[in-house]
Amino acid sequence: MVLMALAALIGGVLLGLYGPAGTILDQLVIHSDWILYLLMFSVGISVGLHRGILQKIKEYHIKIFIIPFGVIVGSVVGGWITSLFLPIPTIQGVAVASGMGWYSLTGVVLAEMYGASMGSVAFLSNLMREILSFFCIPWIARNLNYYTCIAPAGATSEDTTLSMMVRYTDEETVVMSVFNGIICSAVVPILIGFC
Amino acid sequence: MEILLIMCVGIAVGAKLFPAKGKAANEKVQIVCTMLLIFSMGISLGRRENLLEQLSQIGLTSFALAVGPIIGSVIAVYFLTQWLMKPTKRRKR
Known part of the structure; x- marks a missing residue:
């Protein structure tokens, strides 16, 4: 799965760089939302097929916020510590980390706030977070626990990296993952606003 | 939504x-x-027109700012879930 994902990514980048414009490739990019919708529908079916899962989620109550809380605090503290070792202002490092993988939004907003260079760092860094998540998730599922698979994914845990949760964890974690993605995505603009 | x-x-x-x-x-x-x-x-x-150029200029800073928050999140979520929830750890397939 990871190798297939890597091949798809590299193949896409190469075709994007050297492929002709205005072909079916661009149509795929323009309509990629529909692929995501189909994926979400299919993931919903998987969850629905698994009887008793929603009951279990209800049992968690307030505990369902534990994972997003850990992801947000961990990202901000991790970004803060890392930026102490980098030649950039600490607050800007925290702002980049606050994107939690949402590269499109963070890249655009930080370019606006701190200039094009920081915008590019924000874009690349959050994109790398998403890509690295693909490779961390199988290892975390084997060596730590299923819930922790959601941690690297951050705000992307409701869409792109969700399929990795489907593959490497269980239905309960998949539902937690969607919930985490929604909370984190809502928090990203607020966190960046504080920076 | x-x-x-x-x-x-x-x-x-x-x-x-x-x-x-x-x-x-x-x-x-x-x-x-x-x-x-x-x-x-x-x-x-x-x-993106300047992708490769961007990668060479700011790649390392971006990479560090991806890895740091990942490690921070993993540590925080791992200890919180071990402590407060009942996590599963098993190999699927």
Whole structure:
């Protein structure tokens, strides 16, 4: 799965760089939302097929916020510590980390706030977070626990990296993952606003 | 928000209408969609005019700011879930 994902990514980048414009490739990019919708529908079916899962989620109550809380605090503290070792202002490092993988939004907003260079760092860094998540998730599922698979994914845990949760964890974690993605995505603009 | 709505429709279909024997086919759909999404993300990256130039200039700073928050999140979520929830750890397939 990871190798297939890597091949798809590299193949896409190469075709994007050297492929002709205005072909079916661009149509795929323009309509990629529909692929995501189909994926979400299919993931919903998987969850629905698994009887008793929603009951279990209800049992968690307030505990369902534990994972997003850990992801947000961990990202901000991790970004803060890392930026102490980098030649950039600490607050800007925290702002980049606050994107939690949402590269499109963070890249655009930080370019606006701190200039094009920081915008590019924000874009690349959050994109790398998403890509690295693909490779961390199988290892975390084997060596730590299923819930922790959601941690690297951050705000992307409701869409792109969700399929990795489907593959490497269980239905309960998949539902937690969607919930985490929604909370984190809502928090990203607020966190960046504080920076 | 619409993806949440679509997923809820999927859950209802899965719980009420979808035949259990279609589970494997449904999982194949997920893999195909994921690969198409990653492929599509690659294309839009490759279409960015100064991608390679950007990578060489700010690659290391960006990489550090990806790894640091990942490690921070993993540590925080791991200890919180071990402490407050009952996590599962097993190998699927």
